[in-house]
Amino acid sequence: MLNIPLWNRVLIWGLVALGLAFAAPNLFYPRVERHNDAAAVVQNGGDVTDEVAADLAGWPSFLPSSLVNLGLDLRGGAHLLAQVQVEDVYAARMDALWPDVRDALREARDTVGTIRRQEAPAGELRVRISQADGMDAALAVVRALSQPVSSLTGAGSGTLAVSGAGDVITVTLSEAERAATDDRTMRQSVEIVRRRVDEVGTREPTIQRQGDDRILIQVPGIGSAEELKTLIGTTARLTFHPVTGRGGSDMTPQARELVLPSMDDPTQFYRLEQTPVLSGEDLSDAQPAFDQNGLPSVNFRLTTSGARTFCEYSQSNVGAPFAIVLDGEVISAPTIREAICGGSGQISGNFSVEGSTQLAVLLRAGALPAEMTFLEERTVGPDLGADSIAAGEVAAVVAGSAVLIFMLVSYGLFGLFANIALIVNVGLIFGLLSMIGATLTLPGIAGIVLTIGMAVDANVLIFERIREELKTAKGPARAIELGYDKARSAIYDANITTFITAVILYVMGSGPVRGFAITLGLGIVTSVFTALYVTRLLVLMWFDRRRPKTIEV
């Protein structure tokens, strides 16, 4: 009647042992963390110094070594929520389209007459044709440039939306193409942010796409959100433009020209052709270096196609100046002395050593396809995090001890069983957190402390029920059995409802709140498991051995 099959017992103890084994590394947090770092070094083929070897030996490799990640509020670090200006890309696409539109319309000059690009809002291309009668033909020519959209949802539609009114043709990206472009922009942005953060080499950064146009970036251990922002917020768009003039800020650009300031001298301005000869995509590598004067500079190599383009351009423009532009500022504007066909070059400007190193990192990682604005930023210093952990630990120990004593005083031996289950329960929570690689936040610690309080609830329900059943004098064995049976439905209902709220918290919440939801949810699962299986097993093992005539709960 009170028997639990052997395989059941083995399964229960096995699960408990497994959970506790996974929780164990957290007791030796710094040592295991060093071990994991060292293991990563070895795996990446890094130098195995004595120090690394010692760290590696600090924790046996056959034991589980996953740890609970500490959230930013506990470890310190920076958190950013960035919004990618996806519309930037529409404008760039339209600018790139203009030469094609121009060439295509020129071929149809007989019917459309002369053509001229008009001022238009960003992301729109407006072309005026001199013979309005030729509009239909012109529209057909431009529409022919539209290609099928390469995405699942947009299949069947073209990339361009072309319309004509009077003598003006308006070209924009089609809805489907915009969606496809946004998606591509976001993927590129996430990838580039990831590459830049990885270049700095911090531990466990989180880089996630959120919603349609946002990226969440969390980097533990970095000094401030500002540092992170300069790293990932710089577009690092490098372009090479032909120079058409230089002067002060009063210069007015001609059609299809830009006026940009010099990086070194804010009073010096350059007039440039808007369409670049080369851009960052044509770079294959960039390294910090020193120029012939011993000043910091950046050496770069071009891709094969980039090298060919630049070779052709420099051959036909010997003696003309060209400008190297980074994010809207002219770094330098050297004159072409001879054809440059080697596929490599040097950017020298007014750099510091750190400046050139960072520029090289940014150029290597690639330019962001669009600018980012920051909607939210949080910096937590490492000391505050350490204080929070210390306070959380003390609170958890005091809370735990107080609950243990209270249970012992209230339920005696049964209280002891519940206490063992409670300790197992906390162990299991940590084991599960480590196993799934979840992040522990300060509210998460609160969640665990709350679970300590609530975990005894299931046991209390059972014990109170056993007390009641004992009153009707059915004998201890029957009372225990009935107690477990009848308490079960209340335990399930009570915990499922709490679990529902934990799930909603997880889905709707972010950051620390989500950390709380995880510990709360896991705590519910483990506390039901420990109450219904572990304490029960303990009670029955004790009962089997002693066979008491009466019990007091």
Next chain:
Amino acid sequence: MRLKLVPDNTSWDFFRFDAITLGLSGIAVIASIILFFVVGLNFGIDFRGGTTIRTNAHSAVDVGAYREALQTLDLGDISITEVYDPTFAADQHVTMVNVQAQDGQESVTQETIDSIETALQEVDPTITFPSVESVGPTVSGELVQTAIIAVSLAIGAVLIYIWLRFEWQFSLGAVLALVHDVTLTIGIFSLLQIRFDLSIIAALLTIVGYSLNDTVVVFDRVRENLRKFKRMALKEVLNLSINETLSRTLMTSVTTLIALIALFILGGDVIRGFVFAMIWGVLVGTYSSVFVASSFLLRFGVKRDWSKPEGGAGTQFAKTDA
């Protein structure tokens, strides 16, 4: 010898004064709503946008001097609160400086933060800035929306779950108790002007879960007793069920409170508001599962006899309409 919070075999009548208890709850709910609309919540930057800088100095804090130093920067609304905590070292003086969201900016610019930090460093050279948090108006607006949706969803999901497991009367009683708890929590936060941020929403949802936990345990027993004592009046069944589960209700509340109070005192100031909300929620939730959920259940009535057709239960439905 055992510690017992409740004597064995109680048979207290929990509904003798239920007009008074329900009335008091009603007044408290109305007072909370008035407080919320008149005084309002002290929203943190999560919901209002703006910047919070935590400062840490070795010498005593002169809030007036801080304020004066920042006034010259022309940043609009600034609030400075000194923070006290038993876990602080003797020479640790902490304040929270709140600056409103600046016009035309999403998250705060570095120049603004730098200017604040420089100004404060002139007042006190030992000052450091352990954390800086900034939320732009776009995100804070969305967070408000998400928070409201989350709480409504939680209550809605619970309504459905209990309806499926019990009867609609139980479900409605439980949800009224939840609304009572959440409203009173918002009321106390308005009254005491404790900072209301994203983590308090987490606390609110936990209160929803906890309060429900209590209510469901009582209801579970009511359901069982309704089957066992088919002829007993509903009021008697409710009283019996509450009495039978009273010991468990108080045991769980006390263990949870023990844990929460430890956290409140020792857990540091960063989560104190959060823990306060939960302590309040446990107290109110325990009260409401007995005096609100069950009282409403008594008033709604429960369909007892399933063998008769719908019309036979008319008396109970008539009651609910009244």
